[in-house]
Amino acid sequence: MATDATHPLEDIERLGVYQVYTGTGTGSGFLIDATHLLTNCHVVQPYREVAVEMRDKTRIVGRVRRVHPHRDLAILELARPVDGEVLALSDGAHLKPKQPVHILGFPVGLPLSLTEGVISHVRQLLDEQFFLQTDAAINPGNSGGPMLDDQRRIIAVTTCKLNAAESVGFGIPIADVRQFVEAFHAQVVPFGVHCPTCDELIDRAVRYCPSCGADLETHHDFGDYFEAPELHPLTVFVERALAESEIDPVLARHGSHNWSFHVGSAPIKIWCCCSEHLNFSSPMAQTPNKGLDELFGFLLSAEHAPYGFDLVGSTVRLNLVVHISDVFAPDEHAHLVERVRKFVHKADAVDNLLIQQYGCQPAPETQTEQLKSEHGA
Template sequence: MENIRKSVFKIVTASGTGTGFTVSGHNQVITNYHVVKGEKVVAVEDYKKDRFVANVVMVNPEVDLAFLKIEGFENKETDISLQEEIIVANTQKVFINGYPFGMPYTITEGIVSSSSQPMGNRNYIQTDAAVNPGNSGGPMLNEAGVLIGVTTSKFNNADNVGFGIKHLDLIKEIEDFSSVENPVYSVKCNSCDSYTETESEFCNNCGNNMDISIWEEFEKSHFAQFVENALTELGINPVLGRAGRDYWEFHQGSALIRIFVFKRDYLVATSPLNNLPKKNIQELMTYLLEKNVEPYYLGIHENKIYISYRAHLSDIFTDHVDTVKENLKNLALKADDLDNFFADNYGCEMAIEAKEDM
């Protein structure tokens, strides 16, 4: 089951996080529609914390499934198989794989409470395994690593009750989409199984009503536009840095950078650099107290060294806007230098959030 993690991905959007995965024989990343709703381009993070830009190429809101395409990606490592003939039985073991609450990859074990639980117009797999926000779109597997469903927390309003889209529903979506040669963002019509690529209130094939809001993308705030312009100038694709509404998280070299709004009034950028050393801590404390790194601040929280920057949100509407942008960009570069400095000169271990330099 451990190798499964190579086939399971964190899906990161401007609205939050979810889970996606690949299955043998197919290159698209599979997830829930509600995970990517309002987005046409998202970030996909693998088990090594590497992020890739993915285009949303198919959505089926009724089934709550979506397919993502990563340019140049070939699915060579997956251990998740998809078998039409697999039998799902009540009380059999089930394993929920994913990134609950955006945290690191986890596997949760449970049993199938119902192999065909009717809800709305469809039947779902019901399980007693813990399903939390962030697990949505991940694989539900049996003990052999065979897919039995796609986790969805869409209806998960009670403890110890989780639901999954049946594997047969996914197989149908994959088979129908296999005929699409040059996939772009398209919406599945469940009346005739065709795809509509252009914004429309009706299916181009059968005339069935379609929800035009499915084509709408979330509008970025002025603050988000400011931050993402700074990231672009830093050479970072903003899509890869998004971690929620008006929240960004990315690695500059080895250092993890977080940018967010604090108490509705402040732009804050911060980076956890290193753990405090076991020895010679006095020399380090002297450095932290005496070293001037303005406009940034060095501090300690829970035995970890941080560098931070704060500016009032009103500053991005004034003549100070360019200064704030430069300070924001330079904090990322400074953090990448300092974590190595503290490691080399004071024996400080890198923070757990750090990414190993390649």
């Protein structure tokens, strides 16, 4: 076993493990080559396009190429090559109980984190499938991330844990992962779903598997993989507004009825706080120690309506609140979409103003590199 000073997991930031964002949640995934990411099927379903976030917080589109609903695996094709280190797949030999396991992922949406434990069982049978069982901590957001051995080789893919028990987590054995990846390398169709009964790859919506004749509608909502997911009217409204603000909605998705993205230097978050309000907020700057009267007077000025500013601690936020009844007034969507578009552009403009004119500091989530280039421009 390597010493701490030379441990192969000392610098996890350069490893090709990334966070995956969809309209239902977030998960983890790892590179199998520069343009392909492997994750869990349940992380990406029912979407055909998802967002993958790089270390610098920029996101790129990942197009779903292959899913195995039963084995809970999926492969995404990234919009461009990325330079994270591709981790090697173990051959799965010599795994034994008590052997150390290292889990990489994004638990509860936190930045890339490492948790550790041991193999509790090499081949645990659960729901008619074998899993690698571990006592290492697994949390929502870890799904799809790699389980590594001491030599930094992938020995399983994190998939689930038993909620009714403590320290009982499961990974998809590397042999199944290898088989899935090798089959993908031979794939010629743009998208395919494995038959849950015979593993045949199916590339179109059919009721019965052409190979084994299994009734696919009884398995894992099979037909849904070939149809665009039905979106809630609120999602339709927000994503239309984002598209017209030149923001890619796929890249902005951050779980159910949540979106997050940057416009220039300004971070923007969109969420529903209750059943009545859709909030748009940009935590854009932090207050200075001097000149506060002038700054506060500016923030409270009526000229900003319908937008408003508030202070959370020392962070200045620009806000827009949309009532849910507005979302269900389609005749007014054009007007509201314009309101959102102006909000997005105002956020980008005002954070510069607050920093340059009022002596504010960038907020923790401000894209300071972008800020510098905007200043330079």
